[in-house]
Amino acid sequence: MNTKFKYLLLLCFVGIILSSCKKWLDVEPNSQIKSSELFKTESGFKEALAGVYTLMTAEKLYGKELQYGMIGVLSHEWSSFPLTYNGEGEYDYQSTDVQARINNVWNGLYQGISNVNNLLNEIDAKKSIFTGDNFAIIKGEALALRAFLHFELVRLFGVSYLVDRSKPAIPYVTAYSAKQTAQSTVGDTYGFIREDLEAAKALLKADPIFTGRTVTEAEDTGYLMNRQLHLNYYAVEALLARLFYNTGAYDKARLAANAVISSGKFSYATQANLLAGNDLTGAHEHVFGLNINSLYTYSTAYLSKDANIINTFFLSSATRNAYYPDGSIDYRYIYLFEVGGGDKASNYYLRKYNAPQAISELYSRNKSVVIKISEMQFILAGCNLAEGKGIIEPINKVRQARGLPALSTEPINPTTSYIEEFRREFFGEGQLFYLYKRLNRSIINGTDKNMVDIKAYILPLPVAEYEAGNRNSNR
Amino acid sequence: MNKKFTKRITGSILTLALFGLLGMPERLYSQVQATQIQALPKVIGKVLDESKKAIPGVKVSVKDNPKIATTTNNTGEFILSPDKSGVTLVFSSIGFKRQEVTLKSDLKLPLIVVLKESTDELNEVVVTGYSKRSKESFTGSASTFTGEDLKRVGNKNVLQSLQNLDPSFVIAENLSLGSNPNLLPDIQLRGQAGLEDVRGDYSGNPNLPLFILDGFESSLQKIYDLDMNRVSSITILRDASAKAIYGSKAANGVLVIETLAPKEGKLRITYNSNYNLEVPDLTSYSLTNASEKLQVERNAGRYTSTSPLTQQFLTEQANVIESDIARGVNTYWLSKPLRVGLGIKHGLYLEGGDPNMRYGIDLNYNNLVGVMKDSKRDNIGGSINLSYRSGKVIFRNILNLNFNKSVNSPYGTFGEYTRLNPYWAPTDEYGRINKILGEFTTSATSPTTYYYNPLYNATLNTKDFSTYTEVTENFYTEWQPSKDLRITGRVGFTQNRNASELFYPGDHTRFNEMTGENFYRRGTYNMTDGKSTTLNSDVFANWNKMWGKHLLLVTGGGNLGSTQALTHGMAAEGFLNNRVDFITFAAQYALNGVPSGSENIQREVGILASANYAYDNRYLVDLSARRNASSVFGANNRWGTFWSVGLGWNLHHESFIKKLNVFDMLKIRGSIGSTGSQNFNPYQAMATYTFFTNSTYDNISGTYLSALANNNLRWQEKIDNNIGIDISVMKRLNIRFDYYLANTNNLLTDLTLPPSTGFTTYKENLGSMQNVGFEGTVSYQLYRDTKTQSYISVFGSFARNSNKITKISEGLKQLNKEQDQLANASNAPVTRFEEGQSMSSIWAVPSLGIDPATGREIYVAKDGTKTYEWNPNDQVVAGVTDPALRGNFGLNMEYRGWGLSGTFRYAIGEDYYNSTLANRIENVDIANNVDTRVFNNTWLNVGDRVPFKKINTRPSQTRATTRFIENKSDLTLSSVNVYYDFKWKNLKRFGLQNLKCSLLMNEVFVLSTIKIERGTDYPFARTFSFSLQTTF
Secondary structure, three states: OOHHHHHHHHHHHHHHHHHHHHHHHOOOOOOOEEHHHHOOOHHHHHHHHHHHHHHHOOHHHHHOOOOOOHHHHHOOOOOEOOHHHHHHHOOOOOOHHHHHHHHHHHHHHHHHHHHHHHHHHHHHHHHHHOOOOHHHHHHHHHHHHHHHHHHHHHHHHOOOOOOOOOOEEEEOOOOOOOOOOOEEEHHHHHHHHHHHHHHHHHHHHHOHHHHOOOOOOOHHHHOOOOHHHOOOHHHHHHHHHHHHHHHOOHHHHHHHHHHHHHOOOOOOOOHHHHHHOOOOOOHHHEEEEEEOOOHHHHHHHHOOOOOOOOOOOEEEHHHHHHHOOOHHHOHHHHHOEEEOOHHHOOEEEEOOOOOOOOOOOOOOOOEEEEEEHHHHHHHHHHHHHHOOOOOHHHHHHHHHHOOOOOOOOOOOOHHHHHHHHHHHHHOOOOOHHHHHHHHOOOOOOOOOOOOOOOOOOOOOOOHHHHHHHOOOOOO | OOHHHHHHHHHHHHHHHHHHHHHOOOOOOOOOOOOOOOOOOOEEEEEEEOOOOEOOOOEEEEOOOOOOEEEOOOOOEEEEOOOOOOOEEEEEOOOEOOEEEEOOOOOOOOEEEEEOEOOOOHHHEEEOOOOEEEHHHOOOOEEEEEHHHHHHOOOOOHHHHHHOOOOOEEEOOOOOOOOOOOOOOOEEEOOOOOOOOOOOOEOOOOOOOEEEEOOEEEOHHHHHOOOHHHEEEEEEEOOHHHHHHHHHHOOOOEEEEEEOOOOOEEEEEEEEEEEEEEEEEOOOOOEOOHHHHHHHHHHOOOOOOOOHHHHHHHHHHHHHHHHHHHHOOOOOHHHOOEOOEEEEEEEEEEEEEOOOEEEEEEEEEEEEEOOEOOOEEEEEEEEEEEEEEEOOEEEEEEEEEEEEEEEOOOOOOHHHHHHOOOOOOOEOOOOOEOOEEEEEOOOOOOOOEEEEOHHHHHOOOOEEEEEEEEEEEEEEEEEEEEOOEEEEEEEEEEEEEEEEEEEEOOOOHHHOOOOHHHHHHOOEEEEEEEEEEEEEEEEEEEEEEEEOOEEEEEEEEEEEEEEEEEEEEEEEEOOOOOOOOOHHHOOEEOOOOOOEEEEEEEEEEEEEEEEEEEEOOOEEEEEEEEEEEEOOOOOOOOEEEEEEEEEEEEHHHOHHHHOOOOEEEEEEEEEEEEEEEOOEOOOOOOOEEEEOOOOOEOOEOOEEEOOOOOOOOOOEEEEEEEEEEEEEEOOOEEEEEEEEEEEEEOOEEEEEOOHHHOOOEEEEEOOEEEEEEEEEEEEEEEEEEOOOOEEEEEEEEEEEEEEEEEEOOHHHHHHHHHHHHHHHOOOOOOOOOOOOOOOOEEEEEOEEEEOOOOOOEEEEOOOOOEEOOOOHHHOEEEEEOOOOEEEEEEEEEEEOOEEEEEEEEEEEEEEEEOHHHHHHHHOOOOOOOOEOHHHHHEOOOOOOOOOEOOOOOOOOOOOOEHHHEEEEEEEEEEEEEEEEEHHHOOHHHHOOOEEEEEEEEEEEEEEEOOOOOOOOOOOEEEEEEEEEEEEO
């Protein structure tokens, strides 16, 4: 054997050893699961997707702050809130408490985005492992989630689209990477959101809520049964309605909103259920709601009427009466508030997030609203308002569902009426602040600050984002 | 496999091959060196060892003309042609004593030379773990100590002894845990190479050196529990040239430990026993007595009130204490939980065999006893060492088994006793232990504070222990196909199973606050168990060749290793009955508790090559390279390359030095090279998902990314530069000096990310650090008389290391902010990282002392203004805790079997934050016992110029201030050993081969320029021991 050949043989041998080494060095932890391992099965994708929703249920996001905490105080809908929220009340965005909450919202929403991005990174290559329509549905949901999370970010951290869409806002992140993404303008961000939503909508044509296919527990352990807890086809449509309304594309907004309404999949809470206290959250109204395991723990801690629990959010009796002038017949006035005990006897506490009275009531349990059907009516009304048309027709749909008589004449001051109707409907759901921002109201109820002058509608980017990301001002 | 990488591998294989080719053309160098003088007869001979076995590879040379030389062949035979008659031949071989034979005219050929094995002269050899190198041809900085050296300066464990022998090996003094036998020491070799682990990024101590026991990587715990009598030698590898063969793990230095290999012969039994007395050392404490303490409390205003009613109330309480004092209560609490511990250690070693089959059996029992009552560490171990030779193949097997149980004292921590007031009595008049010692109420309407007796807890069935069982099986095969080539294969397996339990019954004083509906939860029980398994194997070849003046040694090989560890644990609560002490009696699991646990898997693979070349034993070159891959690092950067180059010059072999006839050795050497460290978290570079354990979404258990993966994460690399000199003069004076500069690059730190990436930090290789220092040892033999085997020698050593952070990341700057917040709430300085500063910097705000007018501390702000406000931004580097110089010195002597050795350890010029001043004087809680300095030196009235603030009833806070920084210099008498060796007596008539008795004292005293409480949670101890060693 010649020497060269010997060395070649040796080299091959070493090569074989080393290439198997590579695999050998790829250890599999037991206490955590590697990304590459997780995405080997369909259930891994389901778990990763459920993980993103679970991240959103945190107290710092939709568990509290973006539901009725920080966002509620920013809209001044509460007559009283814990002292630590004084910063939000005064729109002092430099205060330590506010900055901490802003950081949490920013970091939390982007954490969700990076998780979605890693899922989207893997999904196309693994198309073959999915059963039924699950590939299209999971990918569609993931794209919709990415759009939704960025939409929330731009609603908080971007200038209102109709005010100045060329202003730098947030980075639209589409990769799981340490590489930072450039900041986009408000206009571009809305563009990216729309692209993702349209893509999601196309994929979600397979969604059983859209196709009408009946899903039973027996099929795939009922994975596609509770579509309202996921960003389903109609949730994407509703988000498009929101987006078009925010960007002033009213005809498209109407089209989208009507598509959701006319689907007939969503119905208003019944008086019987409200009376029994079994559906305070209006589970059947949710176009998209979150399944929050700790919902009642949070509501007990922050919304409780219990005299021993301090630092809660509540309405004074007078404010509640002012918000609901037709109180005695308004379901929301009657059923969604309860009076406090002891020295809290003149305060009213929101019941929306309380546990259903009946233990057997499972459907509405642990559900929290993100998008509900009545918002579509308000988008229709909002489009009319923006174009100077009458608003009572869509609004009456909501009023009647809440036990109120229909309005027969257009209100004298339509914008004010619209806001009042809106507040009644979305109280404690974190939407009022965005409405004020959309309407660019300089004076709002509950504060003497000029909201536009002090740029209250644009939360500052977190300091860490400025420093590490070298960002331009978004305000 | 990626292409670039294949190329590199090919490169290293070709390098190996090149070395191989260099050696190929010659076949005859073992033959006689050509010489012109044919008139003289050739000398033919054979070299044997003491058991009359041939020794191959012995160098035979003419003393005055080393150019004429040869080596013995496989059967120990040689032929040499001297240049003239009457010359002296020198026979030398590693592991044997050098021997000279003068060729007389009546010499009978063949010449039979018997070489004696040199066990005592290990310092001629450097054990690297892959080969034994003669010290003369080694270019690295290494020190070798024999088992005897270690035993001379201590008998506790090898680490403690090493500290007394080598100045670069430092055990950080643990002022809190003192002499706790269950405390594993914190070791540094040549300073800190890694960043201090503030955030817990490392899986262990980032500065821990690598321990190699009998060729295999070993844990600190194993070395700590290793029976010193089993140790044959320890080699400390310090610089790149010495340690680069361990490449990836060697950044913090390497300790190569070899255990005794059995000697052949008839069965020999060696027995060792030690009796150790551990005596608590409380000299650093100066606490008030009963009446002084009451006075301190009065001064602080504990019994003063503006309200007459409260005043009356307080006076009554003071009167009760005063009457107790008058009754004679003055308890010295410090001694209550302490004892003089008597520990016993036995070791039995059996060895023997024939040239082909040798055996060694070792049994040892070590009962290490602490000075806190009932604290101990028991170790029972045994090993079987077998070696079998069959022709050219040697098999060796070491099986080792170790059982350990460490028990912590039921008396709690020593700190509790230092706080108890002397005016409290531990027992009532019938001698029963009081559960409540005293109480205090600030006013008639306030709740009462009770003070409990920790001695009471010792009467309960508490449990606090951990155990482990470790099995180590090492198997070695050595094949020597020719006299130049040796191929070794090794497999090592270690399994460690451990468990720990911690139980406090419900009656324990720690649960006194649990009342009402929580009462039933009193009593806790924690159990954990774990298992770790390590499997290592390697194959390597040593090839050496001598031809003419050239000597070449080549080593090449590869290794594989894997470690797997896991622990699980649970906690339970609710043990209201003091008599039951089993976990099943729990009322429930700990409130909201879930099972705990951890696991990690690490794997590595490596290849290595090294070559050492010596020309005429004058010019030396050492080269080594190692490539290693570890699962800890990013998928794209698994492999790291480590290398070293060393050069040496044996000046004493140069004729111009030889002429002086002064130097036995004069070698200058230098080396440069890179090594890595890898005590990192095993999964830090991967994208892993964690499952939500306490919530589901739509009946699916969700999962989320734990961290941002860094596939490019690579090895932290340390570049060592070292120059050194070894001098030996007239066989009396030995000097070694080394100067080094080491840069650690690619430090693994957290990089701050814009949170829009979804994560706030990310593991990156950023930052560098530099360690510069020197170290040296000097020894001088004052007197030597070989006839009586008597000598007197003195020795001294010194070392200095300074550290500088040369580059840090934004992440660490963020960490500084976190640390500043911590500093704001702390009575002590915190670790901060700043470029250009040392890791050992003490950060504090400059202080001008206590304002005599107000009693408040005056600080100097950054802009030079005086202020009463402490601001973290005003912190400056107020000192560095690295001493200006540290080392040992002492004396060894022996006269006709009587021996004496004494070793001192010193450290000079160390800046020190005296926490005793902060915690035990100034910020003391007046409810507890205090240092007597509280009496005189605290501010009381306007105009008092004193070093300490006013003591109030409420403990105050003193944040890091330069006021408490002191300059510390220490001198410790670390060991004194007196022995008598019966070798001068005729032991044979008692059937003994040798007998040696010694008395040893450790840590006899510490002299320090500062006064600080030492051993706050576990006191320090002095050790006195008697030991006996005999062989029969």
